[in-house]
Amino acid sequence: DADVTQTPRNRITKTGKRIMLECSQTKGHDRMYWYRQDPGLGLQLIYYSFDVKDINKGEISDGYSVSRQAQAKFSLSLESAIPNQTALYFCATSDLTTDTQYFGPGTRLTVL
Amino acid sequence: AQSVAQPEDQVNVAEGNPLTVKCTYSVSGNPYLFWYVQYPNRGLQFLLKYITGDNLVKGSYGFEAEFNKSQTSFHLKKPSALVSDSALYFCAVRDPASHRGGYQKVTFGTGTKLQVIP
Numbered sequence: 001d002a003d004v005t006q007t008p009r010n011r012i013t014k015t016g017k018r019i020m021l022e023c024s025q026t027k028g029h030d031r032m033y034w035y036r037q038d039p040g041l042g043l044q045l046i047y048y049s050f051d052v053k054d055i056n057k058g059e060i061s062d063g064y065s066v067s068r069q070a071q072a073k074f075s076l077s078l079e080s081a082i083p084n085q086t087a088l089y090f091c092a093t094s095d096l097t098t099d100t101q102y103f104g105p106g107t108r109l110t111v112l
Numbered sequence: 113a114q115s116v117a118q119p120e121d122q123v124n125v126a127e128g129n130p131l132t133v134k135c136t137y138s139v140s141g142n143p144y145l146f147w148y149v150q151y152p153n154r155g156l157q158f159l160l161k162y163i164t165g166d167n168l169v170k171g172s173y174g175f176e177a178e179f180n181k182s183q184t185s186f187h188l189k190k191p192s193a194l195v196s197d198s199a200l201y202f203c204a205v206r207d208p209a210s211h212r213g214g215y216q217k218v219t220f221g222t223g224t225k226l227q228v229i230p
Binding site for chain 1: 146155156158163202
């Protein structure tokens, strides 16, 4: 997990607030992902990025936006948070030659 | 569309006994299959994967998984469970036939909580 870090680890916010979750990696991977985890639903892909100039929507991108500031940094924003965005958010990376994903420790977000 | 199912929300096993965590999948082509483990307050960690070759795949921490094409299953196994194996386990599948802009989507199961009882 130390190779992929996420900040903050926990966040409580109010409906309508703008929130940014940050992810940094030292694995040197080009590919980065944002997932959300809800109990009983597994992981759902929000956005993914193959490099700094390549960003793509995942399964559940509505209400979210991302920014790939550098190869090592990929941030997720909630422009106007709503309660059903309360979840555990994970950042992950992978390289071009393997299929293995490496996950950060997660950010627990609560929207009141 | 590809899918993966973990039919058991929770599996309880006594320490020292063999354990099995079940996974079945559905893809249009030949699957790439993965197992990940999630310990409390941690991100998912890679355990093992099947791409091709021997149907029995060995992974980290003494875990192994058997690919069964006829039954479309990829069950996770360990001969002797440890209390420290208690965690949430996720099966995942990637369908190489689902090419989309270079990204072949990975679908995760809903997870199975493994409880090893001392």
